[in-house]
Amino acid sequence: MDCRHYDAGRCRSCTWLPIPYADQLAAAERDCRELLGEDLDWRAPFASVEEGFRNKAKMVVTGSIEEPRLGILGEGATGVDLRDCGLHEPAIQAALPVLAGFVTRAALAPYDVAQRRGELKFVLVTAAPSGDLMVRFVSRSQEPVTRIRKHLPWLLDALPGLRVVTVNVQPEHKAVLEGELEIVLTEHAALALEVNGHTLLLRPQSFFQTNTAVAAGLYREAAAWVDALGPASLWDLYCGVGGFALHLAAPHRTAIGVETSVEAIASARETARRSGAAAEFVVGDATAFATSAQELPDLVVVNPPRRGIGTELARWLQESGIRHVLYSSCNPASLASDLEAMPGLRVVRARLFDMFPQTAHSELLVLLERHGDAVGSRP
Ligand SMILES: C[S@@+](CC[C@H](N)C(=O)[O-])C[C@H]1O[C@@H](n2cnc3c(N)ncnc32)[C@H](O)[C@@H]1O
Incomplete structure (x- = not known):
């Protein structure tokens, strides 16, 4: 991508602009492989268009x-x-x-x-x-x-x-x-975003992923991984306007989304109501919701802000006995420290989604599976 502002030194927000796009993608994936190792099922990176992608x-x-x-x-x-x-x-x-x-x-x-x-x-x-x-x-x-x-x-x-x-x-x-x-x-009061046939409703103070085409790919991939596992119940923690939960809901599966933004939950509920999706949405803190739950799901999706899920939720997941966690992360550093707090859950599959071309940032989707004898007792 050519940029006269970058060339003139007026804006340097796109730190990777001088790097050819194929090399950007390779470098981002190399960093992720260094972080998580080679002993897992790496899927080919999901590329973006190089310009005109920010929504x-x-x-x-x-x-x-x-x-x-x-x-x-x-x-x-x-x-x-x-x-x-x-x-x-x-x-x-x-x-x-x-x-x-x-x-x-x-x-x-x-x-x-x-x-x-x-x-x-x-x-x-x-x-x-x-x-x-x-x-x-x-x-x-x-x-x-x-x-x-x-x-x-x-x-x-x-x-x-x-x-x-x-x-x-x-x-x-x-x-x-x-x-x-x-x-x-x-x-x-809400903007309708058609994503893979789901009408997500975005109100002014709610979060939505920056790159709609790549977000659509991320949700499709998550749905494929989850369908292959076939859980009867799941949580979507940090659900925003419900992107993951609405893609993962199915007739014989209960899905609950949890999010602190009242506006985002109102949107997610409205989308579920209009489409008849089998998903419920709850306003609340992800950690408080998990640690006080009476019934645990088969699978948990987490898509936290840059700070990650934090030690308390990571330790709770480690001890919970839940077999699968799908972690979508925009920050490798917080992902790494969260993984350290969950030694009983092993990364078995990963795919990079290039949500932010021209920068060193990207989204990484990983599937964690509880291994062997390390299954903890339910709290
Ligand atoms: C990276 S966004 C993910 C949103 C959504 N999963 C999506 O695909 O658009 C993180 C979301 O976490 C929410 N959030 C921040 N802190 C939270 C907390 N402690 N508990 C639950 N949700 C929280 C934010 O409001 C934001 O919507």
Whole structure:
């Protein structure tokens, strides 16, 4: 992928950009093999397209009302305009210049970090595979809401795929992306993402994987591995909007998803209700849910944030006697320390999913199987 911003030294977020894509994939897989060893069933890496794959844009807004910049904070906290960043899906690339025009039209003053003046901090855009969009304006206060509402018909006209528009209020002067208050300005409050025939509903404050095509591959692979094992019951811990649970649910199998985000669970429940999927969803902390459960499943899926599942849940899984764990990790370091706490569960299969081309990051799906005599007693 060619990038004029990288070449000019304005943005170096894509640390692997100069490396040919095939070599990137080989290097990522080599790192994973070094971590887990060769004595397991390594499946061929799942590649991504090299550009136009990011389904979300997190743009810092700088500059002025007349000449807004949507991008990153570069050297000396100067805004760098990256509205033509080649990583974003085409629908996002097409929308960003329109959104810059909207900033001017609705007179949304970019927030100046040094001066602590202005309103608009970020524009967050998410694209569905259909090209439909969700746009969130992250603002210091509710001051611009009236103007955004007033000019919204123009924006909806200019971006026919725009389904969800919100204002997120983030009053704090700190480097956090979003606040708690979310004001929905459109009829729809959730973006529908078609993934392998499942309609996942994404609300503003819920997580979804960055690369939809690769996420679809990840869920298909997980479903194939789980179907081959045929568990009668499973948990999907850290389930987000239910991607794993909804793909793994089956008529003779109970599936329970657990997640701290109330919004994400509401979406997952709605998807299950609409599709009739045999999956239940619970708001809660994954570790607290597992350690207080009365009945244990045959299989557990975990897909935690970068910090991993942590020692308490890993030790609980080690002691639980559960035979299979499917661990989808975006951080090899936390995966390694979690595996150390589960010596009774052995990695028997692994596959790398290149969720983040042009960077050293990727997603690794591993199947853990309880081995031999090490089966622990149920808590
Ligand atoms: C990497 S995302 C995975 C989401 C989902 N599995 C998917 O495929 O989109 C991690 C999720 O864990 C949730 N989470 C964070 N801490 C948690 C906790 N202690 N217990 C349960 N869920 C948690 C986050 O809200 C986020 O949705």
